Amino acid sequence: MARSATTNGTAVLPNVDGRTVWVRRLSDLMALITHDLGGEDAISEMERGLIRRVATQQVAIEKMEAQFAQDGAADVKDLDTHQRLSNTLRRNQEALGLKRKAKDITPTLDAYLARQA
16 A cells, blocks of 8 residues: 555655754654654654644744844734644644653762762
């Protein structure tokens, strides 16, 4: 059975040049989020769709924030859009299972002994 380029993973979006900065960032985020959720084999097709939405929203927010920084300001309409997009992003992240993971900072025995010497 023939599958679309998006389904088989050869294109991030149909009929879109995958070399643009926007699409490369989207692709990177999708890969990072997928990895955080356990990899391609651990996610469902519905989760894959949510991952795309989350990554798209994140890129859009980053683009808006860059524009705010370049302009040195943001108008009320743009801030409202930013807030709505940020809230939707958070809700979609929660749907995916946004989790805080503790980082193990326990030194190895060798590192601990080296510091004591």
